[in-house]
Amino acid sequence: HLEHLQADITTLEQNLKKAQEETKKVATRVNEQQAGLESELARVTADLREAENKLPSDFRAEYDRVAKARGEDALAPVEGETCGGCYQMLTPNMMSELLMSKPVFCKSCGCLLYLPEDRGGE
Incomplete structure (x- = not known):
């Protein structure tokens, strides 16, 4: 009976290790995707600011009001x-x-x- 429990513990430890490795892989992918998205957000925000700065001054106030x-x-x-x-x-x-x-x-x-x-x- 003890041997059976020891085998169960070994199997559970292996399953736990696999789950931890998979969790680590998923966390790595999420971090990579987050970095990519943050980079894209920074680029798009910079493009938006550049475009906003090109707006005619007489139009800028109305644009700012609507955007806000x-x-x-x-x-x-x-x-x-x-x-x-x-x-x-x-x-x-x-x-x-x-x-x-x-x-x-x-x-x-x-x-x-x-x-x-x-x-x-x-």
């Missing part, structure tokens, strides 16, 4: 001729201003509109 109020939902892509935030149809004048790279806010939801880079010459 809406956070990550402050920007909306133009989808066809509608706001990607609320799907409200945009006026021809708004589309013209967007095509001339002028800042345009959706009159319905207040998002800053932008033309996606992959519009394919719409």
